[in-house]
Amino acid sequence: MKLKVCGLRDNVDEVEGVDPDFMGFIFYPKSPRFVGEDYLMPKGIRAKKVGVFVNQSIEEVMSLKQKYQLDYLQLHGDESVDYCVELKAVDSKIIKVFAGNKPLNQEVLDSYAEFIDFYLFDTKLDKHGGNGVAFDWTTIDQLRLKKPYILSGGIGLENVGEVSRSVNKPFAIDVNSKFEISPGLKDLEKLKELKTAIQ
């Protein structure tokens, strides 16, 4: 199972030392983990770089993709199928987020499948992400997914063991607020413990 660490900003180089497969950078200005207007992305990052966006214009997303050489675009809002089609047409790799804590509709999920690379299931509350709250992961087992999925939402050291008991095993887990000292500053000791736990 691969590891995505999200909400990075202040200690990216140190987190690289833990060797995550994906690193997420939040480009949504209302997030406390927003990287900022003129973020200096460290050079030579080995992990796949994921930009996280919430209902932002295609132009803005494309411009930031280019500027930071993002490998994946994580669409964390209500982006439509047409929106994904437009980004896919210019060779983007897409992670589309769905609310795992609300009833998941098979037809809706199917309609995105051709135009995305991964589903990501997160607990969606009033804030778009980074809520630190888990949902009932067993609901995913009832779905027939045409693309691999990433599991997110309140994953911490205390509940990560439950993930492997899921029938439909995720391609990756995505961790965020349970592994930080403060928003944007990740807790390296906890991340190392996690890495060992999922190996």
Ligand SMILES: O=C(O)c1ccccc1N[C@@H]1O[C@H](COP(=O)(O)O)[C@@H](O)[C@H]1O
């Ligand atoms: O973390 C944020 O502030 C955030 C803001 C807007 C969209 C997504 C955001 N984070 C994503 O939230 C999930 C779950 O985080 P948590 O583990 O529950 O804290 C994760 O996918 C982040 O990419």
